[in-house]
Amino acid sequence: MDQRVADPREAGRPPSTDVRLARLRTMHLIRAFEEAAAEGFFAGAIRGSVHQSIGQEAVAVGVCAALRRDDWLASTHRGHGHAIAKGADPRAMMLELFGRAGGTCGGKGGSMHIADFGVGMLGANGVVADGVTLAVGAAHAAIIKGEDRIAAAMFGDGAMNRGPLLEALNWTAAIGLPMLFVCEDNGYAATTRTADVTAGPGPMARAEALGVRAEGADGNDLDAVVTIATRMVNEVRAERRPAFLHLRTYRRRGHFAPDKAGYRDAAEHAERMKDDPIERYEVALRAAGVPDAAIDAAAADARAAVAGYVADAEVAPFPPLREAFTDVQDLGAPEELARFA
Template structure:
């Protein structure tokens, strides 16, 4: 699969933006200004960008509690995301959802989700609507290795298979479900074979390699748009931070994260690949990194300055009214 300079720039810029966003949120959370729980996506950028670059504006994604990377990759506004995380007016959910509940339906981002395994059923709903309407749009369900053992995920895979729904199930296996190693917790130790048990085509992918992820996603999405039914990608990578901010990671071997940052960094791999091939110059990538840092700095500055939600907003957006649609 050949990518031109513009596509490579888009991919690298997206991955840099996610990395800078997460590294900065990590620092800001330590100041005590960010309320609620935060789960960071750093180290996993190739998965979100590699998959979402194959999506159209009318496609949908369902995310997880670790949803910042998915939101950015699907085109959500970074400034509005930062305001949401800080719990301020102007946030994607008006500052009332926080990190685990970022959503932007207009961008096809059905939301981060505090429920483990809560996303796959939503993706099935979006895919069913697309199939009924004949739009050829697809839905992507991102979920972790812990959610792969949840009934909601397995039932969604079965439902998608039975109705031949255009759902791409993306198992983001970062090695740990909170503190439990996925190498121990997934029965059979082969997620692709488990998917095949439901009749789904599956593919195991190195999540440190953007090009491998993007190629696998494009191939799967092309088959799905042609009526091929649901598929699964088992993407393996590492996360650089704990399960949540404050996690001491005592379950990980000493030095593991340092080694991963040095030798298993999807951004370093991509940079080396495209510069050695002469596809983009090192100074072009340097500029993208600097622009990403400037963007996040501006987002943090504006989020800090924004006011919190007003008390009058407390009971708004609680229920959806369908009266007009049913009249």
């Protein structure tokens, strides 16, 4: 099933129940995928860091619903949800996390390097704000090639304080590039409350100061995200100029799998935990008359699918050693290659 649940008939109309159920399933798929990824990490089966986006699923699903499959999307260190929602194969992604052959990047990249150009996924990125500059390049390429694709970049509130983000805002506005900036504002940059280290009136004002029009929405409200993202993507595509979307959300887990996030204010955390985008969507679906059985099936189906991906990943072979030398620019000493041939 294609997780990127776009509905071209939707413009100006409420989505059909089928489309809404498919989006619910994708949010559950992301959550189940990341719960399984954390389990794999603690079991020692997944090497390297695992950053979960649990609690932020409506941002990924809502923005990707507005993008075409051939639009580009650049992601962050917290990129599983973005990749799944953009249409990457979650089974290949799980193999990638387990470091196995058949993974999205041959099992050699892991969580922070998942890319799938076939669905426009430019890649996760371990360097804060650097995915944004890749998207700028993709947007510029679309102009040069005369394509009507656009590029979007997801980034966090912490990334707003990095130079490349400001360079990207400036360049896309100055040149006129079709790019949607999406600030996924979960209030924290690793262990730091972003507000404590950020000057000025906020991300939208910063974008507007550089000539990029900005709008904001509740990033935990999936229908609201789809609506605003669809309108902004359409504008960016038609007008060939950048726009900035600020989405407020909350990271329900620590910065990375082992982080217990004790640095957060307990009362505020408890309050924020009451607003779960998946639960909120389920309440909205029930209120719209969608039967419980269909809602429960979306969740169960996603969890069963993820269990299957994990089972496949556990028994898949590791890539052969010689593949350490493929897909890399600098081969080092060529004589070394012979040892692995």
